[in-house]
Amino acid sequence: MARRDVIEKFNEMLQDIMDSNLLFGGKIVVFGRDFRQTLSVILKSTKENIIDYSIVMSPLWPHLSKIKPQKNMRALSDSIFSSRLLKIDDGVEITNENNEIQIPSHINIPFADDATSLNTLIEMVFPSINDPDLDFSSFVKRAILTTRNEFVHEINDVLINKFPREETTYYSCDENTSECVIPDQEALFHCLTPQGLPPHKLTLKINLPIILLRNINPTEGLCNEICLHCKGFNKNVIYAEISVGTHAGKPVFIPRITLESPHDDFSTITFKRKQFPIRLCYAMTINKAQGQTLDFVDIYLKEPVFSHGQIYVALSRAKNIDQIKVLIRPSTSLAQSTNYTKNVVYREVLDAAHPH
Structure with a gap:
């Protein structure tokens, strides 16, 4: 909202x-x-x-008149899972001495090291991804969720190299719109990927899943956060097909457009980027996944969650607990494998929204 x-x-x-x-x-x-x-x-x-x-x-x-839903329709087939989700985000789930909740051992992936554990996670959510004869439509409703965009880019870079297709790379054109005079400004802008903007270097392959970052034509299904998969590439147009929703299977064309970096008190440098308004969506942030229902979810907690409701959102994207795997990276290199993670709940909001 x-x-x-x-x-x-x-x-x-x-x-x-x-x-x-x-x-x-x-x-x-x-x-x-x-x-x-x-x-x-x-x-x-x-x-x-x-x-x-x-x-x-x-x-x-x-x-305002409040209408409160009474059932978790997504997890309706797993009442125990649904009940535990509510306990987690009501802040009443049992915790240890560090105020951490326990992830069930059968969905927890033991941590070995960054590379090995991430590859194990990827193989679970995208099995046989390097098989060229695989039906990649089965991956449409599978995703890896994590906390920050930097981790999303890291996972997507690993995954695209595993994907067996010839790659096409698009580079953006960046233009300074601030009053600052910046030496070697193009090189600086190329290194930046502000929130809501596509990367400077966009590498794609046929059948690769992507997510749209802007409303282009909502009546035709091209709206922000819609998932698609690539079908063909041209210099200034990408041919794609909508993967989910009422427009699933519809062929569409995505143009290269000009986007502006955020204007706020924390962005001293602003610029325009001409690029396709898309990103890969093998992996996405937990915040970006809100509202989606997935067939299989991998949760990669390279760092603890840091915002109200994040662990609840991540776990509740699936319909039952058997469709979830969680990889928790220990907070220190000396720590042993763990299946405990933080839970952040702002009681003030819940109490105001759901008064007793």
Whole structure:
């Protein structure tokens, strides 16, 4: 859901348009939100600020009608798994002395070393990936979830080298839009991949799964976060096919477009990047996976989760516990294999959203 300040401005706009003091100008507005999932991303912020940006802290919240779903429809076939998910994100799951929850041993992958353990994880979620005769459509609803974009890029780089097809590489054109004079600016911009932008070097192969980063034509199914797979390549157009949803199987063309880096207080350098608005989606961040239902999920915790609801979101992408594997990297090189991980829950948000 959008941040509370955006919703409050939307309310003021409708009141102004309708010349009415009624909530949202008297119009019916429907919001959807699971407060057990991750909250709005507020860069360089504190827990208190993140909570304050949630709609439950808005003066509009008491005036909204709340409809609370009663069942976890995704995990309906596994009631024990569904019950444990709710305990995890209610913050009442049993913890050890370090306030960590235990991952069941049968879904935990023992950690050996970074390379070996990651290859084991990859083989579990994408078995026989280097087989050229494999039906790659079976990989559409499988993914590796992790905490940060840097880990996503690391996993995707490993996976694309295992994928048995001839590769096509596209390089972006980057242009400085800030007032700063930057020596060797192109080389600097090529090294940057801000949130929401595709990489400078985009390497693709036929049948490779990709995710769209922008709304191009929502009525035709080309909307942000839709999953596709590559079917053909041209200089300025990629031929692809939508993998999921009501438009599954539909052939589409993705153009190369100009995108701008984020404008915020923490981006002193801004630039434009002309590139295809896509990324590989073998692996994705936990935040990006919200709303998706997957047939098999690998969770790669190279570092502990750091935001409200992240472990709940990661585990709840699957329909039952047998469709999940978890790899937890010990926090120190001397640590032994572990199946305990942190759980971050902001009780203030849950209590405000679900009052007793």
